[in-house]
Amino acid sequence: MASTAIHDSAVLHQHDDHGHDHGHHKETFITKYIFSQDHKMIAKQFLITGIVMAVVAMILSILFRLQLAWPDESFPLLETFLGEKWAEGGRIKPDFYLAIVTIHGTMMVFFVLTAGLSGTFSNLLIPLQLGARDMASPFLNMISYWLFFTSCVIMMCSFFVESGPASSGWTVYPPLSALPKAISGSGTGMTLWLISMVLFVASSLIGALNYISTILNMRTKGMDMWKMPLTIWAFFLTAIVGVLSFPVLVSAVVLLIFDRSFGTSFYLSDIVVAGQILPNQGGSPVLWQHLFWFLGHPEVYIVIMPALGITSEVIATNSRKPIFGYHAMVYSLIGITVLSFIVWGHHMFVTGMNPFLGGVFMITTLIIAVPSAVKTFNYLATIWRGNLRFTPAMLFAIGLVSFFISGGLTGLFLGNAALDINLHDTYFVVAHFHLVMGCAAIFGMLCGVYHWYPKMFGRLMDERLGYIHFWLTFIGAYLVFFPMHFMGIDGVPRRYYAFTEFAFMQEWLTVNVFVTWAAIISALAQVAFLWNFFYSIFYGKKSPQNPWDSNTLEWTAPVKHLHGNWPGEIPSVYRWPYDYSKPGHYTDFIPQTTPFSETMSSNLLHDFEGNPEAEHIQQEWDRQNASERHNPEQV
Amino acid sequence: MENLQVEDRLNLKAKKFLMWLFIIASFMMFAALTSGFIVYTEGNAERGIKVLLPKAFMYSSVIIILSSITAHMAYLAAKNLQLGKQKLYILLTILLGIAFFYSQFQAWQALYNSGAYFVNYNASQSFIYVFSGAHLIHVIVGLFFLIYALIGAIRNIPQVRNVFRMEVASIFWHFLDILWIYLYVFLLLNQ
Numbered sequence: 001m002a003s004t005a006i007h008d009s010a011v012l013h014q015h016d017d018h019g020h021d022h023g024h025h026k027e028t029f030i031t032k033y034i035f036s037q038d039h040k041m042i043a044k045q046f047l048i049t050g051i052v053m054a055v056v057a058m059i060l061s062i063l064f065r066l067q068l069a070w071p072d073e074s075f076p077l078l079e080t081f082l083g084e085k086w087a088e089g090g091r092i093k094p095d096f097y098l099a100i101v102t103i104h105g106t107m108m109v110f111f112v113l114t115a116g117l118s119g120t121f122s123n124l125l126i127p128l129q130l131g132a133r134d135m136a137s138p139f140l141n142m143i144s145y146w147l148f149f150t151s152c153v154i155m156m157c158s159f160f161v162e163s164g165p166a167s168s169g170w171t172v173y174p175p176l177s178a179l180p181k182a183i184s185g186s187g188t189g190m191t192l193w194l195i196s197m198v199l200f201v202a203s204s205l206i207g208a209l210n211y212i213s214t215i216l217n218m219r220t221k222g223m224d225m226w227k228m229p230l231t232i233w234a235f236f237l238t239a240i241v242g243v244l245s246f247p248v249l250v251s252a253v254v255l256l257i258f259d260r261s262f263g264t265s266f267y268l269s270d271i272v273v274a275g276q277i278l279p280n281q282g283g284s285p286v287l288w289q290h291l292f293w294f295l296g297h298p299e300v301y302i303v304i305m306p307a308l309g310i311t312s313e314v315i316a317t318n319s320r321k322p323i324f325g326y327h328a329m330v331y332s333l334i335g336i337t338v339l340s341f342i343v344w345g346h347h348m349f350v351t352g353m354n355p356f357l358g359g360v361f362m363i364t365t366l367i368i369a370v371p372s373a374v375k376t377f378n379y380l381a382t383i384w385r386g387n388l389r390f391t392p393a394m395l396f397a398i399g400l401v402s403f404f405i406s407g408g409l410t411g412l413f414l415g416n417a418a419l420d421i422n423l424h425d426t427y428f429v430v431a432h433f434h435l436v437m438g439c440a441a442i443f444g445m446l447c448g449v450y451h452w453y454p455k456m457f458g459r460l461m462d463e464r465l466g467y468i469h470f471w472l473t474f475i476g477a478y479l480v481f482f483p484m485h486f487m488g489i490d491g492v493p494r495r496y497y498a499f500t501e502f503a504f505m506q507e508w509l510t511v512n513v514f515v516t517w518a519a520i521i522s523a524l525a526q527v528a529f530l531w532n533f534f535y536s537i538f539y540g541k542k543s544p545q546n547p548w549d550s551n552t553l554e555w556t557a558p559v560k561h562l563h564g565n566w567p568g569e570i571p572s573v574y575r576w577p578y579d580y581s582k583p584g585h586y587t588d589f590i591p592q593t594t595p596f597s598e599t600m601s602s603n604l605l606h607d608f609e610g611n612p613e614a615e616h617i618q619q620e621w622d623r624q625n626a627s628e629r630h631n632p633e634q635v
Numbered sequence: 636m637e638n639l640q641v642e643d644r645l646n647l648k649a650k651k652f653l654m655w656l657f658i659i660a661s662f663m664m665f666a667a668l669t670s671g672f673i674v675y676t677e678g679n680a681e682r683g684i685k686v687l688l689p690k691a692f693m694y695s696s697v698i699i700i701l702s703s704i705t706a707h708m709a710y711l712a713a714k715n716l717q718l719g720k721q722k723l724y725i726l727l728t729i730l731l732g733i734a735f736f737y738s739q740f741q742a743w744q745a746l747y748n749s750g751a752y753f754v755n756y757n758a759s760q761s762f763i764y765v766f767s768g769a770h771l772i773h774v775i776v777g778l779f780f781l782i783y784a785l786i787g788a789i790r791n792i793p794q795v796r797n798v799f800r801m802e803v804a805s806i807f808w809h810f811l812d813i814l815w816i817y818l819y820v821f822l823l824l825n826q
Binding site for chain 1: 646648649650652653656657659660661663664665666667668671674675678679681682753754755756757758761765769
């Protein structure tokens with residue numbers, strides 16, 4: 001493969017030129033910033049593309065919130081910006097409303113929380129935290145980013161076609177999505193959606209293959225699996241979920257494309273459009289739902305697991321305590337990974353599913369609460385009596401835990417096949433998933449951005465703006481989504497265009513106004529973030545090498561980025577990454593690269609994993625230095 | 636320099652592992668298609684394959700098994716530094732791959748003649764085309780891998796890389812073989 005030669009020569013250069021001067025890479029602007037094969041640069045590309053997509057998707061959400069709050073009001077400004085076609089007389093048209101709801105969902109789930117989150121942090125942290133020079137295949141890594149970028153561009157293009165973007169919801173259920181004549185959004189817009197998704201799947205698959213291979217094959221000396229930071233465990237399992245579930249979406253999409261463009265009947269049967277009976281017979285729309293949700297449900301874990309991993313790392317570092325229950329954290333991630341594949345049916349309780357099958361899916365769904373709760377309690381136990389440092393990253397991590405609890409609890413109701421009859425497709429669902437995977441995952445992502453910003457750009461973000469950003473977003477998000485639970489319990493369906501059309505929904509209009517104001521405030525809070533992010537790239541305070549006194553390997557790499565990450569040899573690893581505030585040690589953190597021979601005063605016997613020689617040496621030392629030991633009886 | 640060689644070897648190992656992962660991903664795609672077939676066909680008694688599978692599918696199976704053997708011979712030759720033999724066997728594998736293509740088209744022709752069209756109100760029959768078509772796309776990719784290995788052998792690239800390319804190509808080619816047999820047996824069982 002072409003990448004082999006390129007990558008190896010890069011490593012070669014690294015070694016040969018080391019010690020002469022550091023401006024030796026003959027990189028042009030294009031190879032450094034555009035078609036870069038360096039994982040750190042690719043991470044930044046993913047992040048910034050993800051942020052741009054997040055802003056677009058957020059603006060879309062404000063647009064449909066305006067419609068929901070003031071369905072009868074006219075906003076002439078909207079007509080100025082969106083034109084007569086979409087906002088005639090300053091009111092958002094029904095077709096456009098459906099389109100922006102759809103694209104908001106697609107962009108947020110796939111572009112922001114999958115590519116923006118996994119793409120950024122897996123690329124940045126896997127080689128740096130494991131001690132690798134780069135990914136298994138830097139070339140494929142580059143391809144992965146550019147496929148993602150292309151898919152974003154194609155999705156954006158769908159706003160500029162005559163019939164508008166896809167508008168059958170982010171789950172694009174056929175027959176609505178399969179019939180170009182059904183609604184205007186199912187025309188060219190839907191075709192572009194499908195093309196964009198195929199490219200996206202290719203991108204995330206290539207990414208995931210790279211992450212798994214790198215984690216399994218390219219760890220530095222001493223870094224066995226049980227010494228990996230929880231971030232890496234989370235990225236690893238996320239990538240496995242991706243490899244097993246994304247191909248299924250490709251299959252589903254391929255069949256949908258055949259139905260749309262070739263006249264097959266995989267999903268279509270007995271349909272009348274505008275008085276005309278369609279020839280398609282014998283298809284099964286429920287087939288799509290099976291295939292889609294076999295990806296769709298693992299997808300929500302693809303979204304949340306990296307956020308959970310990032311949070312584990314940030315909470316432990318900023319509590320100055322070892323993460324509580326490291327093994328339990330890993331096993332619960334593994335549990336979530338396995339269970340995520342056998343719960344998809346809970347999205348389909350009301351499709352006429354066999355009640356027995358519904359019961360099975362209900363049980364598997366409710367079991368997921370167990371590993372999730374283990375993780376939550378472990379976060380709380382880590383924070384408990386810790387020496388907390390409320391950096392912006394820490395606040396966002398705690399915010400994630402809060403959303404994960406409040407959003408996760410409602411999952412118990414939705415996972416219940418009987419209750420779901422009432423709650424299905426209502427605002428209760430909207431509230432549930434926005435809290436548990438929307439807010440929680442985006443908080444995990446923001447937490448990661450604040451925490452690893454110094455690693456990415458060599459500078460620090462402004463803390464005060466970070467605090468403003470956190471509090472406004474945190475309170476705003478709760479004010480947006482909490483009221484939706486009550487709307488859902490009252491039976492208000494999601495995706496409806498105007499609450500004025502139904503008597504029972506009218507009384508919720510005032511709540512909608514409240515929610516929209518909350519949404520506007522939290523959207524404005526993001527300006528603080530955007531300013532902070534882009535300003536600090538150029539003018540932020542210069543960061544020291546290890547700004548958070550953290551243990552993991554990435555903080556041993558020089559602030560200035562090198563192709564190959566470390567000058568000279570890659571550091572070896574001797575201990576797990578969570579030796580914070582270890583009794584007997586003179587600092588409150590011991591980096592993974594510190595051998596036990598340098599920390600005799602704090603070593604515990606179980607540190608040596610049953611190595612009798614090391615134990616013997618330690619016991620010998622303890623006897624000679626009994627006075628220096630804080631807790632000699634522990635040994 | 637020694638360090639470098641170690642890193643280099645590890646790198647190749649990691650890259651070879653990428654191929655295994657890709658195989659898992661692509662198997663998942665076919666697992667989805669075949670389980671889609673089951674979900675669809677079980678839903679209604681009127682659905683199902685309901686035609687005899689064309690004989691050409693059997694010929695295809697023989698061809699692809701043969702090509703798998705030649706691919707393995709090429710790999711062995713590469714390992715033993717018999718470059719001439721390696722090139723010959725790669726070429727044979729490529730030719731057999733093309734023959735496989737031809738045979739699959741024949742099968743489609745036969746299906747079409749027996750009334751099992753792609754555009755069909757019994758999508759179980761459309762599924763046959765989707766299975767074999769998706770497999771053929773993988774075969775195209777496999778051919779590229781073989782050609783890439785062939786070019787390497789012709790250009791006389793370093794042996795480590797030559798074996799690496801050859802190994803990756805043959806792993807993938809064996810996968811294509813096993814995948815087709817899986818699909819064919821699956822279809823036979825559902826006939």
